[in-house]
Amino acid sequence: MAKYIMKRLLHTLLVIIAISMIIFFAIRLTGDPVTVMFGAGEPTKEAVEQITEKLGLDKSLPEQYFIFMKDLVQFDLGVSYRSNQPVLDLILERAWPTFLLAMGGMVVAVLIAFPVGIISAVKKGKSVDIFGRIFSLIGISFPNFWLGIMLILIFSVSLKWLPASGFDSFSALILPSLTLGLILSGILARLIRSSMLDVLKMQYITTAKSKGIKDWVVIIKHAFRNALLPTVTFMGLQFGALLGGAVIVEQVFAWPGIGRLIVDAINQRDYPVVQGGVIVLAIVMVVVNLLVDLSYSIINPRIRTGRG
């Protein structure tokens, strides 16, 4: 197990280095931050040079990358061009809202997708199943922002039940979580349905029934428990989609999360904030994937006992 974790950590490190390179060079393709800083004004050549030098942008790209990485390993993500605040502080400030939104979305997705997926599989071909599959399809094909806007129109504008933006009360969390969760629940329900269908065909399900135990025990304890294996991996993989979705949902609902921080920073070519934000998201993602892997081995005795 220790060896396995070491291997995974090494792998994780390589992934983060790769991501750091990609984001470092990609953001520099968007244009020069210094011109943006001066806005409409006509800066003197000297002023531009002075600032460029101050930001370290006069150095060669490899040199800049080296400095960036050297700071990174010391947990120094630099200072925002715009606000002069340390990037790490900015991110930590925004982490909590994003975390809340992601969890809210996950909870909504699980609450919807688990029952829909299970019932769909058990009642395969019946009207409940068809209804469930149409639901999944809608969830998969509707764009995040569209659903968000619809929910705002219905629940905030028409019914005036829930706030459309803000981050000051629990009720403000509901619509963004619903948007994110509904989208995710479509794919999740579909996955649970198909892995349940696979499992329900297995011989051990007939064995369980032949023991005379109740149907729902067979379905939950014997079938669903096995269908969870692929589902958990999938949810780990979907964590990226969850974060991606969160970025968009944060725009729609003016949610003060990391997603919005990064998008704003891209618009302002605030390199350190973009780099830092993306790196932090990437680290969170690989850590989550690692945790998912480990939890997978807890649910699957075959990996845990190291045989089979």
Next chain:
Amino acid sequence: MATEVLKVSDLKVGFTEDKVDVPIVNGVSFQLQQGETLGIVGESGCGKSMTSFSLMGLLPSGIHWQGGEVLLDGNPLNVTSQKEWRKIRGKKIAMIFQEPMSSLNPVYKIGNQIIEMIRNHETISKKEARVRAIEMLTLVGIPRPDKVVDEYPHQLSGGMRQRVMIAMALSCNPEILIADEPTTALDVTIQAQILELMKSIQAKMDMSIVLITHDLGVIAEVCDRVIVMYAGEVVEEASVADLFDQPKHPYTKGLLNSLPNINNEKERLETIEGVVPAPADMPSGCRFYERCPAAHEKCLVQPEFIVVDNQKVKCWLYHQ
């Protein structure tokens, strides 16, 4: 005189196509005495498993009971309520299957799977159930049962898993054990061990066994009586000795001729020509007509059972 634990009369099981009932199992009848081992033999697809699943109320979706009666200890099986079925499954009739590798749930410990069975039918503590589970594992000849009880299925070989299945099936002391091809997936030496085990436990527990197989060798090994099925029907019923000595039905003869035999110097094994007709277009006469070496015009009409030399056979050859 031995008591009759199971009596199946004219059982019909099948699916419905265009509002017409198409039987897969068509009028199967047999009895099972206490302590007896009844073999059901027939080619793949002849309805052996369907017959056994209908005795457990475990027919696959789309397949249903179309007629007939089953008496368990003289009482008709209540086929309407799931609750009644659950009292029968595992408690009165238990079942083991062909694929020991996939018959046990991979995510639960062996002991817990047996304990679940016991606690489902009896109100006893987890501790007591665990003791019983270990006893059962000992009974089926599992080495280190107190260890294995905490192991997962993938840690055991196929033969061991089938032993675990038997231990689980017998843990509530059922009257009848249905074994659907219990040894087909195992290699020959393990096969013999499992059959041996079933025989010895049967003697200890005085239970009846329905053994389903397409292997006449297995029948010869363990059964007292045999029914031979062809295309959803019983074509012959006899004691094992009689069946091997003097098979009556041409299909039974064909099956016996296709057995490899060391005493027999024949170069090639004989096979029965042709294929089983599909359930939806069964001939109205004898179902074996197309493939039968002894077929004649009479066979275009369905023959009745006739008793010859203590054997029941469904063939015109024996009608005067």
